[in-house]
Amino acid sequence: MLDNNYFIRYLPLLIQVGVGIALAAVMVTLSHLLGKHKWTPAKNSPYECGITPTGDAQGRFSVKFYMVAMLFILFDVEAVFLYPWAVIARKLGMFGFWEMLVYIGLVLVGFFYIWKKGMIDWNKPERNEA
Amino acid sequence: MNSIGYNDYIRILPELVLTFFGILVMLIDPLLGRGSRKGLGILSLTGSFLAMAAGFYQINFHGPAWFGMVQVDSFSIFFHILIPCISAICILASLEYLDQQNIHSGEYYGLILFGTAGMVLMTSAVELVLIFIALEISSISTYILAGYRRSSAAGTESSIKYFLLGSFATAFFLYGVAMIFGATGSTSIPEIYKALNGATSGALVYIAVALMLIGLGFKVAFAPFHVWTPDVYEGAPAPVVALMSTGPKAAAFAVLLRVLFATAVPNDWIWLIWIAAALSMTLGNFGALIQNNVKRMLAYSSIAHAGYILVAFAAGREIGMAAAIFYTASYAAMNVGAFAVVSHFGGTGERYIDIEDYAGLGKRSPLLAFTLTIFLLSLIGIPLTGGFFAKYYVFNAALHSNLVWLTIIGVVNSAVAAYYYLRLIVMMYMREATVDAPPERVSPSMALALVLAAIGTIYLGVLPGYVLDSAHHGAQALKAGPFSKTVQPANNANAAPVQTLK
Numbered sequence: 297m298l299d300n301n302y303f304i305r306y307l308p309l310l311i312q313v314g315v316g317i318a319l320a321a322v323m324v325t326l327s328h329l330l331g332k333h334k335w336t337p338a339k340n341s342p343y344e345c346g347i348t349p350t351g352d353a354q355g356r357f358s359v360k361f362y363m364v365a366m367l368f369i370l371f372d373v374e375a376v377f378l379y380p381w382a383v384i385a386r387k388l389g390m391f392g393f394w395e396m397l398v399y400i401g402l403v404l405v406g407f408f409y410i411w412k413k414g415m416i417d418w419n420k421p422e423r424n425e426a
Numbered sequence: 427m428n429s430i431g432y433n434d435y436i437r438i439l440p441e442l443v444l445t446f447f448g449i450l451v452m453l454i455d456p457l458l459g460r461g462s463r464k465g466l467g468i469l470s471l472t473g474s475f476l477a478m479a480a481g482f483y484q485i486n487f488h489g490p491a492w493f494g495m496v497q498v499d500s501f502s503i504f505f506h507i508l509i510p511c512i513s514a515i516c517i518l519a520s521l522e523y524l525d526q527q528n529i530h531s532g533e534y535y536g537l538i539l540f541g542t543a544g545m546v547l548m549t550s551a552v553e554l555v556l557i558f559i560a561l562e563i564s565s566i567s568t569y570i571l572a573g574y575r576r577s578s579a580a581g582t583e584s585s586i587k588y589f590l591l592g593s594f595a596t597a598f599f600l601y602g603v604a605m606i607f608g609a610t611g612s613t614s615i616p617e618i619y620k621a622l623n624g625a626t627s628g629a630l631v632y633i634a635v636a637l638m639l640i641g642l643g644f645k646v647a648f649a650p651f652h653v654w655t656p657d658v659y660e661g662a663p664a665p666v667v668a669l670m671s672t673g674p675k676a677a678a679f680a681v682l683l684r685v686l687f688a689t690a691v692p693n694d695w696i697w698l699i700w701i702a703a704a705l706s707m708t709l710g711n712f713g714a715l716i717q718n719n720v721k722r723m724l725a726y727s728s729i730a731h732a733g734y735i736l737v738a739f740a741a742g743r744e745i746g747m748a749a750a751i752f753y754t755a756s757y758a759a760m761n762v763g764a765f766a767v768v769s770h771f772g773g774t775g776e777r778y779i780d781i782e783d784y785a786g787l788g789k790r791s792p793l794l795a796f797t798l799t800i801f802l803l804s805l806i807g808i809p810l811t812g813g814f815f816a817k818y819y820v821f822n823a824a825l826h827s828n829l830v831w832l833t834i835i836g837v838v839n840s841a842v843a844a845y846y847y848l849r850l851i852v853m854m855y856m857r858e859a860t861v862d863a864p865p866e867r868v869s870p871s872m873a874l875a876l877v878l879a880a881i882g883t884i885y886l887g888v889l890p891g892y893v894l895d896s897a898h899h900g901a902q903a904l905k906a907g908p909f910s911k912t913v914q915p916a917n918n919a920n921a922a923p924v925q926t927l928k
Binding site for chain 1: 449453456
């Protein structure tokens, strides 16, 4: 199945990967060896956009944040799809119009679901079941 | 061929029905107030039955669809009928279970239907990427279902473990698909078959098959990819375990049959299967011996049964394939039933799941004890139950292929297995009750689920002919090669009715 040149053809790729790793290693090592180190408590703390860090990253967040993040991505992607359609909407004519209507209809069904489930309502108390 | 027509839709009809009802359930759920979701359960039950009917309807619509990505033949129709049967009985068992556990959520039923759609699609897909997507649909649904008892630590543990290991395993499968694409230039099983036919399969093909074997091996839980099973089954809700120990298994075995017979000549991987079968049977049965928790015991027993099915795989040929197909059906009937009993008897929060708790069940609830006895006897393989014929055909096929040692290991294992199944039966009938609380009344829906599963088990044990014929037709369709366009059986009436569990 495999001829003899099969892997040879990937040799440049391998060299590229090797060079990449070597370059990164050399740069990090050199700056570590040659640079001057003055440690201060502020320098050693993790960088959080300039605000003094509080606590560590393993804290617990309300599940609401994840919900909102997830929904944001869903609707964001939907909006992204609308743009290229809008650009050539005239060219697509009625076909494009109905296709987009079906697409938006599907998204709206999902929207209906999350709305009724109260996922958009930030103040909704969390249900305790079982 | 290149335009989409009526037949294309008919050939994915069960999937369409299941998805439609799944979405319907999801959309109605938020409109209902708090409280029981029995209505949605009955709606999804209707969906399962209609999907089963759609499976029967497909009998006259053999052939490829969707540009050769889906293949409807006797093989896939067998599973199109079997898997909705499984989900119907699981839904019947869940109707009572969810109220008992105080879980009021319609998505549960939606997820069961979506998962079933994935499993059904797995059995008819003949395109590896489509198989992967179907596998993911069924897996993701079951990951969520496994953690449905949200307040229980064991439930969460079960879901997380299943999710992490499961996604790792599917990655293996996907990698295998990529490898086989590299070796043959196609992901379509008929094309792969054509590309490999006659040619000596290179290293890439071996790696690909091995990787896919790992990915699917996880799903069907054969040794050495079985480690997750007891923990996941212990924490997941019992009706969900009933589903995921049978449905995805049947589907994954179907994929395994399609993939293995398309990619390699049996001689190449027979030793791999041989070892996995022997290991699964031995580890499963000896693991089950020392369990005190009934769910864990049944989990180990399911590993052992995966081993028996692998014996049929090792036997190969048409007779082995038919035996494997028949085994999945018979195993589904008895295992779904056994877990339905466990689900009812567990009570709120699944308190009673130790073997000792079952003491005196024969007097306290004759129906539960009697049906559980039928299922356990079938799991042992006592004549007049489906388990007997399933084992008989498997070992028969193995002997036909001169796998004498594997057969001996299998028979010895069956004898070992009898010990732990009988221990439970003895506990139910010959010990005084230790739990003083009266058992909860068996609801009509649960009684129906138990009776259906019991009828299925006994039917397969007394009149296995019909189902076995269908299994043979399925095996023939498989053997005829993935490219045969229409494998219409000569006699339709013969190939048809698989009245397995109904």
